[in-house]
Amino acid sequence: MIKVGVVGGTGYTGVELLRLLAQHPEVELKAITSRGEAGLPVADMFPSLRRRVDLRFVDPQSADLTACDVVFFATPNGIAMQQAVELVEAGVKVIDLAADFRISDIAEWEKWYGMKHACPELVAEAVYGLPEVNREAVRKARVVANPGCYPTAVQLGFLPLVEAGVLELDGLVADAKSGVSGGGRKAETHILFSESADNFQAYGVAGHRHLPEIRQGLERFANAPVGLTFVPHLTPMIRGIHATLYGRLKKDVDLQALFEERFAGEPFVDVMPKGSHPSTRSVRSANMCRIAVHRPQGGDVVVVLSVIDNLVKGAAGQAVQNMNILFDLPEITGLGQIPVMP
Structure with missing residues (x-):
């Protein structure tokens, strides 16, 4: 089983990611972090996850994310770059659903996102996670920059x-x-x-x-x-x-x-x-x-x-697709949901 941590599990992208991971046959959710909701059962905030996710939100400072195989960042821009180096050095794969590693030109990124980049050294090696183009590079990546919607x-x-x-x-x-x-x-x-x-x-x-x-x-x-x-x-x-x-x-x-x-x-x-x-x-x-x-x-x-x-192929679903590639699983694993109608 793939041991998974999710940083920032309280937004729409975060709960969509949890919905998909909770159904994934090869995933064990180990930690879901939130500063503001630490201690709250995840299913109390999101009743759709009742009987599927039994964890409580934990504060990021107390979460042992280095015990995970992969950590997803479903956080605002600027968060993943603060924590990615420590995780990568511990052998943890990082998939960032925000924009911290998407743009290779650091000056261009800083212009558009209005902040100084905390770890430009990881930007150079991060793989842009559009599987239809970069599948083989994703397979060997330590950091995956999940594309925007x-x-x-x-x-x-x-x-x-x-x-x-x-x-x-x-x-x-x-x-x-x-x-x-x-x-x-x-x-x-x-x-x-x-x-x-x-x-x-x-x-x-x-x-x-x-x-x-x-x-x-x-x-x-x-x-x-x-x-x-x-x-x-x-x-x-x-x-x-x-x-x-x-x-x-x-x-x-x-x-x-x-x-x-x-x-x-x-x-x-x-x-x-x-x-x-x-x-x-x-x-x-x-x-x-x-x-x-x-x-x-x-x-x-x-x-x-x-x-x-926008929340699935444009965010959480594509992130899970990238995880499947990273861990040599069929890309469709856990992603076979039929679109909802009406």
Whole structure:
């Protein structure tokens, strides 16, 4: 059994991670930390976990995380980098669901996240945990930087096109919409029901923290500079991301075949039949990205529709997928949940 610790188990990503780990046949949960809720039974805060998780929250200072095989950080940005070195030196694998290790350029990271990085030496070796691209590197990693939710949907949608070199790279557009759970489990005005219900709003147009992460990934796929406009939106739903992606073709290509061939055998990417329009509800609570590719009016513009559950393939599910790779388990282990309908 894999001995697992979870740092920060009180947010939406944290409880989603616990839901998946509690069902995983090869996992033994050893510690779930929270400063504010130390001593409280986890199932008292999250009744959905009653009879599945019997642990109490423990203070991070008293938790023996070095006794774990792997520790997940479901914490705000800036926490994992404070503790990762000690864990790695003790032989513990680290999977960070925040952004501390995602961006390789330290100065760029510090600009976007507004703090000094505590362990830049680990950033250089951390593996970006997008399995469809970095599977073999993840297998040997000590630190896995779990991708963000928007970056997962956008990068997977653009991946076949950028890898194949069939797009003009200076004018890519990612128009993405997210449910309010992407804002976290906290009290902020913009995600209150009375503010977000019956409303639809763009934000971060001048610049969003996920922009450099997405651009870094696309430039690695292309091995060339990429010009990207990324506009996120908040939608009145709880879960889900819908990314509509635009690019201009520079050569003729069978788009459907390109996508089907690139993702053949990928357990968590579903290329939909030609002409499809995937919905966020079709991936709700599942570790799945559904993609459809279009060429409107047969012109030179390609439109890709990419949908994920922001809390699963966009966060906790992808983290468990990375754990499975780290410990040489089939990637689908513990992740076979069928999307919830309606």
